[in-house]
Amino acid sequence: MNKKHKDFTKIIKDIMPGFVVAVLVAGLSMLLAKFIPKLGAASIAIFLGMFVGNVFLNQEIFQKGYKFSETDLLSYSIVLLGATLSISTISEIGISGVIFIVLQMTITIIGALYIGKKLGFTDNFRYMMASGNAVCGSSAIAATAPVIEADDKEKGIAITIVNVTGIVLMFLLPVISQFLYNHDLTQTSAMIGGTLQSVGQVVASGAMVSEHTKDLSTIFKIVRIIFLVVVVFALGHLKHKSNKEILKEEVTDIERGKIKVPWYVIGFFITCALFSFNIITQNVSMICKELSNKFEIIALAAIGLRVNVKDLIKQGKAVSLYGLFIGILQIVSAIILIGILL
Structure with missing residues (x-):
């Protein structure tokens, strides 16, 4: 039990630096989106993440947190997105x-x-x-x-x-x-x-x-x-x-x-x-929609943080x-x- 606790603590420590950066980039993106709504928080998050990740915070200490934010949060976002969609919408x-x-x-x-x-x-x-x-x-x-x-x-x-x-x-x-x-x-x-x-x-x-x-x-x-x-x-x-x-x-x-x-x-x-x-009620669906959106923006910020511009230019x-x-x-x-x- 003690070993499991230590392993969990280590995982949290490994993830936290990159996760915090991704959340901050996402938060700033949502704030900027209020001033430039036509561009949108999702798009801003990717490009701001690319800028921060390639110019400032591309050190190894952040990579596990970036990966967690990208893969896990986007996965949760997809599941939550389903709770906002009704098949009857087709009609x-x-x-x-x-x-x-x-x-x-x-x-x-x-x-x-x-x-x-x-x-x-x-x-x-x-x-x-x-x-x-x-x-x-x-x-x-x-x-x-x-x-x-x-x-x-x-x-x-x-x-x-x-x-x-x-x-x-x-x-x-x-x-x-x-x-x-x-x-x-x-x-x-x-x-x-x-x-x-x-x-x-x-x-x-x-x-x-x-x-x-x-x-x-x-x-x-x-x-x-x-x-x-x-x-x-x-x-x-x-x-x-x-x-x-x-x-x-x-x-x-x-x-x-x-x-x-x-x-x-x-x-x-x-x-x-x-x-x-x-x-799933309408009220719960609205909560899922908000969470899905927030998770997606954090994940997109992490994706931007992990994109290597040199590879992209190549x-x-x-x-x-x-x-x-x-x-x-x-x-x-x-x-x-x-x-x-x-």
Whole structure:
């Protein structure tokens, strides 16, 4: 018992320095977001974390705390996010809206995998870019990474690029929607909610148009998030199917459909179901939403703190092109699908 207590104390001591830094960066990001709401706390947390981590606090003493803040808190955030999503939400955008989302996500995933292959990126990086752009940015990448056994460096770079792409589109989509649809509520909301990478970016971009657009855009986004588990399963299956060096018993497991899925993806699905059946009340859901948001911002700050800018610059041109091409693909496919379906 004494040994266990000592081990626990050591773990806390190892984690605390980096965790405190991540919390402080997240807190400062939330404060700054009040003055620049269009950028949002999540985006600020990543870039502020990158600045602090690369210029000041990149010493070894902080690394375990950064890793805990990134992996554990983002996992809890994903589970809590499920408690804010109801399956009945789908009805608010209709069958045509759901079809639009499914087709838009499918095109994004296939396009991201194809473009990444042509640019010479690894399978793991392509799968994370596909899930991050198709579903919900950082959370989707965090859910996908363990399933495909991606390393932390690739995960950090993928999250950064997906968020950078999202920030650019966040400002661009209201302008495109004004030009194409004169800010028609359904079409503009579909463009914003069906394309942007993170919930925060959707809320910020929709708010640039109107309150109603923000609300409907968020519903389109929520429907995408509901498909998170499906996307993680699909990409996990693709990864293991294409791996030539897996053991025979692993092949057998895959053929039987036994794909290893992180606990928090299952947790996300369970909390979503509990909220859908009103077992999780609205009041509890609001608390979960607040906690999920705070955990995500701390985790994103930690991700920024762990991103090595030198590594990012080393891959700069190809990675930037990757993000650009996916962004263009998403806009073009959304325009075509909105024209056909909405």
